[in-house]
Amino acid sequence: xxxxxEEEKILQGESGEAKRLAMKxxxxxxDFFHAEKLxxxxxxxxSGVSYKTGGDALIEVLENFVKSEPKTEVVSTxxxxxxxxxxxxxxxxxxxxxxxxxxxxxxxxxxxILDLCSCIPYELGNVAKIGDHISFSESSAVTFMNSFxxxxxxxxxxxxxxxxxxxxxxxxxxxxxPENRIPEVVVEIEAKLTNPTDYGLVGYSIGKNFSSKIPxxxxxxxxxxxxxxxxSAAMAASGSIALFYINEYTGGKFEEKKLEKxxxxxxxxxxxxxxxxxxxxxxxxxxxxxxxxISTIKRISELLVSPISNRxxxxxxxxxxxxxxxxxxxYVQRIERMGAKIFCDTCPVVxxxxxxxxxLTDSLKAAHYLPTMSKIExxxxxxxxxxxxxxxxxx
Amino acid sequence: xxxxxxGEGLRGLKQPxxxxxALVTQMPISFLGFIDPNTGRVIQKGHELAGKNxxxxxxxxxTGVGSTVGSYVLINLxxxxxxxxxxxxxxxxxxxxxGAVIGEIPLVHRLEQDPLSIIKDGDKVVVDSExxxxxxxxxxx
Numbered sequence: 437x438x439x440x441x442e443e444e445k446i447l448q449g450e451s452g453e454a455k456r457l458a459m460k461x462x463x464x465x466x467d468f469f470h471a472e473k474l475x476x477x478x479x480x481x482x483s484g485v486s487y488k489t490g491g492d493a494l495i496e497v498l499e500n501f502v503k504s505e506p507k508t509e510v511v512s513t514x515x516x517x518x519x520x521x522x523x524x525x526x527x528x529x530x531x532x533x534x535x536x537x538x539x540x541x542x543x544x545x546x547x548x549i550l551d552l553c554s555c556i557p558y559e560l561g562n563v564a565k566i567g568d569h570i571s572f573s574e575s576s577a578v579t580f581m582n583s584f585x586x587x588x589x590x591x592x593x594x595x596x597x598x599x600x601x602x603x604x605x606x607x608x609x610x611x612x613x614p615e616n617r618i619p620e621v622v623v624e625i626e627a628k629l630t631n632p633t634d635y636g637l638v639g640y641s642i643g644k645n646f647s648s649k650i651p652x653x654x655x656x657x658x659x660x661x662x663x664x665x666x667x668s669a670a671m672a673a674s675g676s677i678a679l680f681y682i683n684e685y686t687g688g689k690f691e692e693k694k695l696e697k698x699x700x701x702x703x704x705x706x707x708x709x710x711x712x713x714x715x716x717x718x719x720x721x722x723x724x725x726x727x728x729x730i731s732t733i734k735r736i737s738e739l740l741v742s743p744i745s746n747r748x749x750x751x752x753x754x755x756x757x758x759x760x761x762x763x764x765x766x767y768v769q770r771i772e773r774m775g776a777k778i779f780c781d782t783c784p785v786v787x788x789x790x791x792x793x794x795x796l797t798d799s800l801k802a803a804h805y806l807p808t809m810s811k812i813e814x815x816x817x818x819x820x821x822x823x824x825x826x827x828x829x830x831x
Numbered sequence: 832x833x834x835x836x837x838g839e840g841l842r843g844l845k846q847p848x849x850x851x852x853a854l855v856t857q858m859p860i861s862f863l864g865f866i867d868p869n870t871g872r873v874i875q876k877g878h879e880l881a882g883k884n885x886x887x888x889x890x891x892x893x894t895g896v897g898s899t900v901g902s903y904v905l906i907n908l909x910x911x912x913x914x915x916x917x918x919x920x921x922x923x924x925x926x927x928x929x930g931a932v933i934g935e936i937p938l939v940h941r942l943e944q945d946p947l948s949i950i951k952d953g954d955k956v957v958v959d960s961e962x963x964x965x966x967x968x969x970x971x972x
Contacts, residue, residue: 460932464841464843464928464932465925465928468839468841468923469923483898484902486900490900491868492907492910493903493907493910494903497906497933573899573900575897575899591899591924591925592899592925593899593926593928593929594899594900594903595902595903595933596902596925647896648896673898676897805863805864805898809863809864
């Protein structure tokens with residue numbers, strides 16, 4: 437990869453250890469994936485925050501980075517951490533974990549990375565326009581940004597996004613190049629998708645079947661932000677899909693004739709639903725993967741008409757700014773009166789969840805990761821069904 | 832029988848040339864949730880490698896999928912001495928590559944022949960990350 441004189445100097449360590457390490461990472465990527473040069477990014481989003489997922493390696497790597505006191509070059513935001521920074525005791529988090537988690541967040545803050553601790557930075561000010569280059573980790577946000585905002589980002593790792601945050605650059609390869617953003621498979625959706633979880637189910641199946649291809653979805657009657665969030669997260673969890681198109685909605689005219697084509701009909705959707713449907717009573721219901729939007733929290737406050745069953749817990753995950761608004765609107769109080777909890781700064785996937793046997797969630801991403809990340813059997817259903825079961829309705 | 836295949840390797844590592852026993856999967860890997868960080872044993876239900884240990888192996892797989900935090904999982908394993916000795920991928924991915932850069936794990940991809948069909952479990956494999964080559968000594972049956 438070509439480096440300018442200035443970039444070359446950074447790689448030699450003339451701008452400090454953090455920038456050298458960052459340049460080393462970007463150069464390895466650029467060389468490996470045949471980038472010609474580094475390009476400017478508008479913003480970055482950095483995963484690798486939870487002590488649970490990053491472990492001591494995360495602390496060691498970050499200590500190396502912050503020693504030379506670098507500052508971010510572009511707007512950069514932080515992914516969820518391993519706990520609610522105020523209510524961690526309610527999550528049965530141990531003191532030692534909390535101390536290490538706070539240390540990790542402090543180190544990120546010290547370089548200027550905004551501590552949103554959320555996986556939906558695009559709802560919280562970290563956005564860019566169509567065609568802009570960004571450097572995002574957090575797989576669900578990558579897919580969402582590429583597919584719905586038309587911004588260009590590869591699936592960065594936490595560390596390569598951190599490198600981009602510090603240098604304001606990324607190697608020009610992969611999804612930064614228009615020729616790599618062309619659909620590779622057509623999926624005709626004949627099934628009727630009625631709620632965000634249905635979109636998640638379809639996304640999950642597409643990710644599983646096509647791993648890293650770019651799908652073009654056809655015959656989708658409509659898609660909103662909540663549906664798109666679930667679909668993006670699911671595709672990026674079961675596979676590594678980083679970009680999909682829904683032709684009527686997300687632009688682009690493509691030659692479709694030569695592409696492999698599959699159909700997903702009502703029967704496929706029914707089978708997927710059955711695969712994930714709970715067959716016994718869950719002891720924990722989790723909403724908010726990706727983080728719940730303000731509209732979802734409002735809806736939960738309306739749908740929770742009776743107290744949560746004493747056999748089940750209901751945990752809702754969102755970002756702190758959204759919780760603040762939900763509080764001032766009275767949604768939080770209404771939800772908590774029914775016995776549910778709303779946690780911030782963390783999510784079902786990256787927090788150490790205390791022992792439960794069976795979980796129910798409206799998110800296919802959470803359902804995908806819970807069995808291995810937290811050793812909890814997982815099931816999935818629509819938001820409405822999740823809440824009904826949380827209020828005691830029999831499965 | 833010894834076969835040498837050329838590919839592209841991660842350069843600039845302290846110990847780019849290693850030798851070990853191959854552990855091959857036809858399935859992609861998402862390092863987060865795939866492995867027990869304290870033992871190196873694969874814990875992902877339904878994965879071909881479930882129950883096996885990747886420690887000290889030459890891990891051969893198609894590409895990395897899933898969570899972008901996977902790099903730290905690899906670095907953690909490397910720091911604890913539980914990482915694979917080297918990684919061979921059909922086509923690498925950002926998450927695995929960055930984990931290899933910081934974890935100092937030799938990595939080769941884009942081989943001239945498909946590593947997933949040529950390399951079998953138990954084959955003795957030499958990976959030279961600097962030269963981007965893989966030498967395979969087939970296991971005698």
